[in-house]
Structure formats: C-alpha cells, structure tokens
Amino acid sequence: MPTNAPFRCSIGALLLLAMSGLPCAPAAAETLRVGKAVAEAFSFVPLDIGTRKGLFAKQGLDIESIAFTGDARMQQAMASDSLDIALGSGPAMAFIVKGAPIKAIAAMAGPPLLLAIVVRPDGPKTAADLKGKKISVSTAGSLTYWLVSETSRRQGWGPKGIEIAPMGAMPGQVAAMKRGDIDGAIMDIGNAFELEKRGEGRILVRFTDIKDFHIHVIYATDKLIAQRPDAVRGFLKGWFETIAVMRQNKAETVAIASEVTHKNPEINSRVYDELMSMFSDDGRFDRRALATLAKSYVELQLLPQEPDMTALYTEAFLPK
Structure with a gap:
C-alpha cells in the first residue's frame, strides 16, 4: 500500500524535532x-x-x-x-x-476610591454647598452619574439635588470647569491630584464612605x-x-x-x-x-x- 510522502516527511520532521530537544513552534495567539x-x-x-x-x-x-x-x-x-x-x-x-x-x-x-468631585479653587467649600450646582460626568447612567446622584441623596436632596451634566471625555470637562460653564467635575483621582498641584482645582468630595x-x-x-x-x-x-x-x-x-x-x-x-x-x-x-x-x-x-x-x-x- 503506497505511503503518503508529505505525511511521512512531516512525521519524520516531528520525530527529529522531538529528539533534538528543540521546542515546537508556538501556536498563533x-x-x-x-x-x-x-x-x-x-x-x-x-x-x-x-x-x-x-x-x-x-x-x-x-x-x-x-x-x-x-x-x-x-x-x-x-x-x-x-x-x-x-x-x-x-x-x-x-x-x-x-x-x-x-x-x-x-x-x-x-x-x-478612584473618583472625586473637583471644583474650582474659588468654588463650593463643602458638599453642602453643591445644591443646585452643575457637576459634569462622563455619560448618563454611568458610574460617575450615579456617584453625583448619590452625593445629592446623602445630602438629603434626593437624587436630583445637584444638576448633572454628561459631557464625555475629561479634557472637555476640565475646560468647561475653567470657563465657569460648570461648577465642578467628577474625575479620577490622578486628574484631581494634577489639577490641585497646578492650582486649577480642589478636591471637594471623596467617596471613601461607600464601602459595599x-x-x-x-x-x-x-x-x-x-x-x-x-x-x-x-x-x-x-x-x-x-x-x-x-x-x-x-x-x-x-x-x-x-x-x-x-x-x-x-x-x-x-x-x-x-x-x-x-x-x-x-x-x-x-x-x-x-x-x-x-x-x-x-x-x-x-x-x-x-x-x-x-x-x-x-x-x-x-x-x-
């Protein structure tokens, strides 16, 4: 019965590879x-x-x-x-x-722990001053949206005591805060630290009390x-x-x-x-x-x- 030559060669190659101790070629990722x-x-x-x-x-x-x-x-x-x-x-x-x-x-x-509400240096002094203020978030229904809403609720104003402004990417939010179009923005703590270091913002609210x-x-x-x-x-x-x-x-x-x-x-x-x-x-x-x-x-x-x-x-x- 004839033997398939390519198959015979491939088997031989595998045997030689195994005997040599060299690793087989890795599968594609x-x-x-x-x-x-x-x-x-x-x-x-x-x-x-x-x-x-x-x-x-x-x-x-x-x-x-x-x-x-x-x-x-x-x-x-x-x-x-x-x-x-x-x-x-x-x-x-x-x-x-x-x-x-x-x-x-x-x-x-x-x-x-990632997030904080940041305001302008001359902005609200405490969380109690945020009633009726406009705070930007990334998108409606997002984590940032919920945290601003939760801040309002914890102040006793219900979920809508703070005006929430979905504004997309952070650079646009920071620019709007500098112009005075909004009163503050919720952002990751790295951006917050950076704005504070430059004297362009102040951390007003951290969410360390939300444990669960x-x-x-x-x-x-x-x-x-x-x-x-x-x-x-x-x-x-x-x-x-x-x-x-x-x-x-x-x-x-x-x-x-x-x-x-x-x-x-x-x-x-x-x-x-x-x-x-x-x-x-x-x-x-x-x-x-x-x-x-x-x-x-x-x-x-x-x-x-x-x-x-x-x-x-x-x-x-x-x-x-």
Whole structure:
C-alpha cells in the first residue's frame, strides 16, 4: 500500500524535532478585543501592564486595547460585536437587564476610591454647598452619574439635588470647569491630584464612605462566552496575575502607569498608594455590594425595580 510522502516527511520532521530537544513552534495567539471605559484612568492600567509583562500572552492571548469616553459607548460597542471583553463599571450591569448580550464575569474592584468631585479653587467649600450646582460626568447612567446622584441623596436632596451634566471625555470637562460653564467635575483621582498641584482645582468630595460597592466589573459578550470559553478563562487568569505583580512591584507599576495616563511619576505614586487596595485579588462578587448596585438602578430610574443580580453575573471562569 503506497505511503503518503508529505505525511511521512512531516512525521519524520516531528520525530527529529522531538529528539533534538528543540521546542515546537508556538501556536498563533488568539486575539481579544478589550475595551476600557475611559483611556487614562489608573483602574485600567492593569491591562497595559499585563500586556507588557507578557501575562496575557502566556495564556495564548493577543490583547487589542480599545478606549472609550464612557460606559455607554463601550456597551454599544459590545452590543455591535466590536468588543469581546470590557473593563467597565458596576452600574453598567443594568445594561444586561435591558437586553445587552453580555455577562459580568469578574468583580474587578470594590469601593469607589478612584473618583472625586473637583471644583474650582474659588468654588463650593463643602458638599453642602453643591445644591443646585452643575457637576459634569462622563455619560448618563454611568458610574460617575450615579456617584453625583448619590452625593445629592446623602445630602438629603434626593437624587436630583445637584444638576448633572454628561459631557464625555475629561479634557472637555476640565475646560468647561475653567470657563465657569460648570461648577465642578467628577474625575479620577490622578486628574484631581494634577489639577490641585497646578492650582486649577480642589478636591471637594471623596467617596471613601461607600464601602459595599463594585466600582469596576469585567464583562464578556455572550458570543465570546459561548464560542471561546477558554479565552475568557485565560484573560481572567492573566488579569489576576497582573494584579499580584502590581502589588509586589510599585516602581514598575508607577513607571508604566505614567506612560499610559500621561501623568508624572509623583502623581502616579500617590495614586498607587490610594487605589491598590480597591482591586480584587480573586474576582468574587460581594452580596452587599450587589445589593447596593441593585438599589442604585432604581434610584437612577435605569430600571423600574431591583433585578435578580444573580442572573447578571457568573463566577464560572474565575481562576480556581
């Protein structure tokens, strides 16, 4: 019976390769399109660090990072199959109830330590002075929107005691604050530190008293979960390995963060000290944090009633 010559040669080549001790050629990396809700927040720097350190490549993944100007636009990209995974906010889980073809796959970070309400140096002196003032946020229904609304509610004014102005990307918000078009803006703590250092802003409100919360959540499309579950597992393994590396290597983390966020190392050193405690080490969802989120959806009138939060997430892909 004739032997297939090409097949015989390929087998021979494999045997010689095995005998030589040389490694086989690596399989092609699997591309994952990963979205950041905003471009320059420290919260999303782990994606860059994990990519540069080869922690996602170790899982056979090639990361294509795509930045947006808020959760709403990123969720639209997921709905149109332009993204596979999104690094977003806890409040964005409400999109799932509304029919978004996604699922929360990991609790990325807890208390909202990232954000602060910043006003002009001559602006309101206390949170009690914010009634009726105009504060900018990224988009309607976003994490920043909820935090301003929650500030109003905690002052006893209900969710609409502060005028909320969705304005997209941060540079436009800062410019509007300088012009006096708005009274303040909610922004990541790195931008807040930078404005304070330049004498162009003053931190008025931090959200350190909100303990039971998931400020950030990692999402995957239903399509990715169904068709490439191993890629989901690999991404989360790479992500949490990255968090561990960041905890052990402040200097390198600050150096990379400074490149990504375009802020000087002094600012990012402060940000690192402020924010590393908020990152989850295992991605598990917290029952009390989920209850806070469920309540927020009704307060923001995103949903008519609190949803069954267990239907919105899965922990099946978390590292064991």
